[in-house]
Amino acid sequence: MKKKFCSVRGVLAICLFFAVIFASLATYYKVVHWGFGLKPHTGTDVWTVDAHISFMPNGEPIEVSLSTPRLGEEYKILSEDVVAKGYEVERNEKNRRIVMKSKPRKEKQNLYYRIMIYDNEDILGKVRDHAAPKVKKPEFDSEQQKGMVDNVWTLVDKDEEEGSTASKIIRLLNAEVPAPEVDAFLPVKKNQQIMADKIIYLLAYRDIAARVVRGVKISEKKRAAPADLMLEVYENGKWMMYNIVTGAVGLPKNFVVFQRGGVSLLDVSGGYHSQVRFSVIQSAVSSFKMAGRRAKYENSGIYDFTIYDLPTLEQNTLKWLMIFPLGILLVVILRNVIGIPTMGTFTPMLVALSLVRTGFLPGLICFSLIIAFGLLIRTLLTRLNLLLVPRISAVVIFVILIMQILTILGYHYDFKIAASAVFFPIIITAWIIERASITWEEEGGRLATKQIINTSLVAILTYCVISSDYIRHIMFAFNEWNLVILIIVMQLGTYTGYRVVELKRFAPLIKEK
Amino acid sequence: MWEYFKIFSTPEKLRAAGVLGMNARNYYIIGKHNKRSLYPLVDDKVKTKTLADSIDINTPHKIGVIEHQYEVENLLNIVAGHSEFVIKPAHGSQGKGVLVIKHFENNVFTTASNKQLGFNEVYQHVSNILSGLYSLGGQYDTALIEELVHFSDVFQNFSYQGIPDVRVIVYKGYPIMAMMRLATKESDGRANLHQGAVGVGLDLRTGCANNAVSHNMPIAVHPDTGADLMTLKVPMWKEHLMIGAQAYEMTGLGYLGADIVLDKFRGPMMLELNARPGLAIQIANGKGLKEAIKNVDKHCPKNLSAEQRVDYVLNNAK
Numbered sequence: 001m002k003k004k005f006c007s008v009r010g011v012l013a014i015c016l017f018f019a020v021i022f023a024s025l026a027t028y029y030k031v032v033h034w035g036f037g038l039k040p041h042t043g044t045d046v047w048t049v050d051a052h053i054s055f056m057p058n059g060e061p062i063e064v065s066l067s068t069p070r071l072g073e074e075y076k077i078l079s080e081d082v083v084a085k086g087y088e089v090e091r092n093e094k095n096r097r098i099v100m101k102s103k104p105r106k107e108k109q110n111l112y113y114r115i116m117i118y119d120n121e122d123i124l125g126k127v128r129d130h131a132a133p134k135v136k137k138p139e140f141d142s143e144q145q146k147g148m149v150d151n152v153w154t155l156v157d158k159d160e161e162e163g164s165t166a167s168k169i170i171r172l173l174n175a176e177v178p179a180p181e182v183d184a185f186l187p188v189k190k191n192q193q194i195m196a197d198k199i200i201y202l203l204a205y206r207d208i209a210a211r212v213v214r215g216v217k218i219s220e221k222k223r224a225a226p227a228d229l230m231l232e233v234y235e236n237g238k239w240m241m242y243n244i245v246t247g248a249v250g251l252p253k254n255f256v257v258f259q260r261g262g263v264s265l266l267d268v269s270g271g272y273h274s275q276v277r278f279s280v281i282q283s284a285v286s287s288f289k290m291a292g293r294r295a296k297y298e299n300s301g302i303y304d305f306t307i308y309d310l311p312t313l314e315q316n317t318l319k320w321l322m323i324f325p326l327g328i329l330l331v332v333i334l335r336n337v338i339g340i341p342t343m344g345t346f347t348p349m350l351v352a353l354s355l356v357r358t359g360f361l362p363g364l365i366c367f368s369l370i371i372a373f374g375l376l377i378r379t380l381l382t383r384l385n386l387l388l389v390p391r392i393s394a395v396v397i398f399v400i401l402i403m404q405i406l407t408i409l410g411y412h413y414d415f416k417i418a419a420s421a422v423f424f425p426i427i428i429t430a431w432i433i434e435r436a437s438i439t440w441e442e443e444g445g446r447l448a449t450k451q452i453i454n455t456s457l458v459a460i461l462t463y464c465v466i467s468s469d470y471i472r473h474i475m476f477a478f479n480e481w482n483l484v485i486l487i488i489v490m491q492l493g494t495y496t497g498y499r500v501v502e503l504k505r506f507a508p509l510i511k512e513k
Numbered sequence: 514m515w516e517y518f519k520i521f522s523t524p525e526k527l528r529a530a531g532v533l534g535m536n537a538r539n540y541y542i543i544g545k546h547n548k549r550s551l552y553p554l555v556d557d558k559v560k561t562k563t564l565a566d567s568i569d570i571n572t573p574h575k576i577g578v579i580e581h582q583y584e585v586e587n588l589l590n591i592v593a594g595h596s597e598f599v600i601k602p603a604h605g606s607q608g609k610g611v612l613v614i615k616h617f618e619n620n621v622f623t624t625a626s627n628k629q630l631g632f633n634e635v636y637q638h639v640s641n642i643l644s645g646l647y648s649l650g651g652q653y654d655t656a657l658i659e660e661l662v663h664f665s666d667v668f669q670n671f672s673y674q675g676i677p678d679v680r681v682i683v684y685k686g687y688p689i690m691a692m693m694r695l696a697t698k699e700s701d702g703r704a705n706l707h708q709g710a711v712g713v714g715l716d717l718r719t720g721c722a723n724n725a726v727s728h729n730m731p732i733a734v735h736p737d738t739g740a741d742l743m744t745l746k747v748p749m750w751k752e753h754l755m756i757g758a759q760a761y762e763m764t765g766l767g768y769l770g771a772d773i774v775l776d777k778f779r780g781p782m783m784l785e786l787n788a789r790p791g792l793a794i795q796i797a798n799g800k801g802l803k804e805a806i807k808n809v810d811k812h813c814p815k816n817l818s819a820e821q822r823v824d825y826v827l828n829n830a831k
């Protein structure tokens with residue numbers, strides 16, 4: 001006999017083991033591949049970056065080639081889109097360029113390349129590149145030219161302040177009052193591109209590889225701005241990014257790289273006056289929505305069959321449902337392991353669910369008010385000697401009326417507590433009132449009060465568990481854990497140990513011995 | 514604070530004392546030995562009574578049954594010729610909805626607590642029973658009208674107002690533990706321990722008191738009457754046990770509780786059976802049920818008749 005029970009437990013234990021493994025793997029998958037957060041509200045920032053290419057055709061066949069961000073590196077791409085009507089669009093994966101071709105055209109051309117990206121903060125500004133790049137040593141036309149470079153380097157070498165060589169150079173070249181040597185080295189007309197070229201030139205002289213990086217600094221409200229420039233210097237096997245003006249190291253948080261090194265950002269043949277302008281729109285997208293996009297982009301079909309692909313309304317409903325199993329587990333524990341008697345098995349859980357909607361204190365006060373009024377009315381009904389069904393029905397209607405009055409009062413006097421009345425399940429409330437009043441009549445007020453208090457306490461406890469945003473998020477985002485809960489509940493179905501309250505109840509049996 | 518925790522025992526100690534817990538009872542005992550399909554036999558008092566009559570177990574005679582609302586009008590016809598009777602819900606529990614009419618004359622119903630009720634009030638009560646007010650889960654119920662038990666005077670000093678009854682726990686047909694429940698002022702004439710009634714553990718061989726508790730705590734005298742509880746002895750003890758043992762054959766339930774009252778004229782009578790008898794009996798007896806259960810499983814012979822089993826218990830019970 002005992003063996004059979006053991007085997008039931010054994011089977012359940014094995015199930016539990018596999019369920020935990022399955023749930024862990026699923027959670028891992030969701031976190032890594034779908035980007036689900038372990039914390040609630042990780043609405044990831046998503047940017048839509050629009051590269052707007054414009055040029056005037058010159059009557060020849062058109063070929064536009066734009067350098068595009070690398071996929072899956074600093075930024076993860078959610079979607080990619082080209083708006084170029086009548087153009088033949090090609091992707092050149094190797095060089096990360098997008099090529100758009102067309103027969104000759106007349107009017108001004110506007111092409112759009114649009115990506116939705118979110119940042120992958122972990123690897124910002126640290127691009128590994130093991131193959132050490134070749135550095136082309138500058139060649140000097142004259143000794144004078146070489147002398148200028150040497151002069152600047154002398155200054156750099158003298159600089160004792162902190163920082164890498166590259167940052168020293170940037171500091172030197174950007175000094176407010178430049179040293180005469182620097183003045184001699186730099187042209188009179190300066191812009192970012194020139195500064196970058198000069199720095200690269202200086203570094204190359206000492207065999208340090210460096211390159212220009214073009215991209216977009218994504219910040220809200222960026223409209224039709226030119227590409228931003230950064231400098232990348234090869235240090236210790238890594239490309240380190242520098243701000244050309246400030247010398248700050250590392251990729252700024254909001255920078256998307258479109259192009260690196262000598263290749264151009266945009267090539268247009270068959271046109272002139274070409275330019276590329278960037279616009280950035282930021283939007284916070286829930287991790288679920290984003291996961292869907294991402295899964296689609298990565299061509300993973302599973303996602304279509306998960307709850308996260310459903311419309312928001314259905315998702316919200318499911319969010320509610322997903323918290324139920326945990327509440328049920330709690331009820332099972334409180335009843336079968338602790339042994340707290342409540343009015344009705346799941347009544348406390350339903351009350352707790354209402355409390356989540358109403359907010360804790362207002363809900364609790366309101367609920368107590370309804371119960372108190374209800375009990376009062378129920379006592380009056382007793383005198384009328386009504387039959388059971390009509391009497392309970394009357395209580396239900398009274399409860400509705402009380403709720404109505406409370407809601408109206410709450411609205412007019414801006415009294416939030418009362419306004420939450422509508423959220424309590426009417427039938428359950430009426431039923432609690434009925435049971436309590438019968439207990440009151442038959443077994444006295446003490447027991448009735450005790451039962452109500454027990455029920456409320458369990459409801460409050462359940463509330464604490466299910467109202468936690470964190471727990472709710474976990475149960476929804478990682479709903480596979482509900483399987484684990486199911487098996488734990490079944491395991492508890494074989495729990496034959498003493499309930500906690502029995503430790504007290506049967507204590508007198510021990511003392512006598 | 515620490516003092517508070519002292520009122521808790523530990524699972525080890527309870528296990529050592531052989532205390533049967535609620536979960537273990539439900540899982541190992543009831544879950545194993547009581548088939549669900551047999552429950553209606555004991556949950557429905559009308560069915561129990563019919564069954565008991567068929568094998569000559571003593572119960573209060575049935576006067577009538579009211580199943581439908583329209584029949585309530587017939588109440589007066591049904592009870593015509595009876596001056597005392599009891600109306601109770603067929604699916605009731607814990608004494609809920611039991612209306613004891615100790616005198617009925619000229620359409621005036623006098624209850625056990627000397628309240629005078631008119632027809633309307635009794636009508637109301639029966640309606641409440643039918644609509645399921647007193648039954649578990651609130652499903653529609655039937656009202657059973659049966660003869661009043663004339664309680665033996667033997668226990669007069671031991672009970673405050675209400676009626677003492679004997680509860681026998683029967684496992685696989687063997688009575689394994691017994692107690693008597695005595696009403697107190699606090700329990701309002703009712704014999705439910707959790708409402709403050711006194712529980713008296715009974716020796717299985719003799720029917721003599723061996724222990725008494727009130728509110729789970731040992732006591733020596735009845736809180737209201739002051740009677741020395743240890744002098745309590747249930748007469749016709751073997752007949753009491755016989756009812757319990759026969760109930761096993763009658764219902765097929767491997768684990769049951771039989772509530773037995775002693776009638777002045779007709780002797781012990783089965784009032785009701787219970788397929789999930791409570792565990793308070795352990796406290797009343799000051800010992801756990803597990804040992805007795807193990808004993809039945811291991812040592813008690815199978816295939817004995819009810820009488821043989823009772824004899825076995827009378828001779829071998831510890």
Ligand SMILES: Nc1ncnc2c1ncn2[C@@H]1O[C@H](COP(=O)(O)OP(=O)(O)O)[C@@H](O)[C@H]1O
Pocket residue numbers: 573599601605606607608609611613659660661662663675676678704772784785
């Ligand atoms: N026929 C009867 N005569 C006298 N009292 C009765 C009778 N039936 C029930 N009672 C009283 O009502 C109580 C509860 O009755 P019982 O049949 O055990 O129903 P329940 O299932 O509700 O416990 C008994 O303990 C007894 O005091």
Ligand SMILES: [Mg+2]
Pocket residue numbers: 606607608772785
């Ligand atoms: Mg009873």
